[in-house]
Amino acid sequence: METPVLQAININKYFLDPVRFRVLKDISFSIGRGSFVSITGKSGCGKSTLLYILSTMDTDYEGELFLDNEALQEKDNAALALVRNQKIGFVFQFHYLIEEFNVLKNVMLPAMKLGKFSNEMIEQKAMQHLKTLGIYDQALKNASQLSGGQKQRVAIARALINDPLIIMGDEPTGNLDKKNSDIVFGIFKEICLENKQTTLVVTHDPDFAKRADRIIQMEDGKILL
Numbered sequence: 001m002e003t004p005v006l007q008a009i010n011i012n013k014y015f016l017d018p019v020r021f022r023v024l025k026d027i028s029f030s031i032g033r034g035s036f037v038s039i040t041g042k043s044g045c046g047k048s049t050l051l052y053i054l055s056t057m058d059t060d061y062e063g064e065l066f067l068d069n070e071a072l073q074e075k076d077n078a079a080l081a082l083v084r085n086q087k088i089g090f091v092f093q094f095h096y097l098i099e100e101f102n103v104l105k106n107v108m109l110p111a112m113k114l115g116k117f118s119n120e121m122i123e124q125k126a127m128q129h130l131k132t133l134g135i136y137d138q139a140l141k142n143a144s145q146l147s148g149g150q151k152q153r154v155a156i157a158r159a160l161i162n163d164p165l166i167i168m169g170d171e172p173t174g175n176l177d178k179k180n181s182d183i184v185f186g187i188f189k190e191i192c193l194e195n196k197q198t199t200l201v202v203t204h205d206p207d208f209a210k211r212a213d214r215i216i217q218m219e220d221g222k223i224l225l
């Protein structure tokens with residue numbers, strides 16, 4: 001059997017304030033390479049909490065987490081930052097672009113930070129992603145000059161720039177209208193098919209969730225099998 005890209009084993013998480021509360025309850029699952037998975041469930045069931053753990057941004061949990069065969073729970077913050085930059089692309093509900101930089105620079109930044117390639121090579125790659133995402137002609141505009149849907153596509157290009165193994169999205173279409181949601185979903189689907197990259201998206205939108213290859217349904221901190 002193919003080794004999973006991401007594997008969670010018995011993840012539990014507690015919030016202590018205002019009272020001790022077990023928000024995630026024995027979460028275990030694995031995700032294979034190139035699959036498009038959605039995590040869905042009612043508001044408050046723990047979707048974002050789980051995604052923040054899976055994306056290494058929250059390290060306060062019990063259990064084991066493997067990304068590309070590496071045990072994440074054993075790594076310190078510096079090592080996790082490297083894993084995030086090299087292996088995970090993240091798309092938030094809000095785009096978090098740097099509004100005063102142009103689109104091209106926004107997309108290039110994570111690769112420039114990694115320092116593995118020349119700026120020329122990074123620029124070429126960034127332009128290629130912008131082309132695929134249909135916003136090539138916006139490259140030299142400041143991020144502040146784009147529409148919401150365009151900004152989200154720039155955020156996806158930025159998430160792809162370091163060729164991550166897995167793209168994670170937290171309600172990536174939450175701020176978009178139906179037309180732009182459809183475009184963004186189509187893009188996620190294509191990323192999986194064409195690049196064999198794995199996509200994991202949290203959404204409370206059942207229509208969006210249904211378009212994934214696999215739905216992880218959550219209820220009250222648990223995964224329903």
Ligand SMILES: Nc1ncnc2c1ncn2[C@@H]1O[C@H](COP(=O)(O)OP(=O)(O)OP(=O)(O)O)[C@@H](O)[C@H]1O
Nearest residue numbers: 015017018023042043044045046047048049050204
């Ligand atoms: N920092 C925190 N401290 C205490 N409780 C929290 C904290 N963050 C979230 N919670 C609680 O944990 C539960 C799960 O929250 P989470 O944001 O993961 O839900 P969700 O499924 O993503 O919801 P939504 O779809 O509304 O975004 C909720 O009951 C929430 O109130």
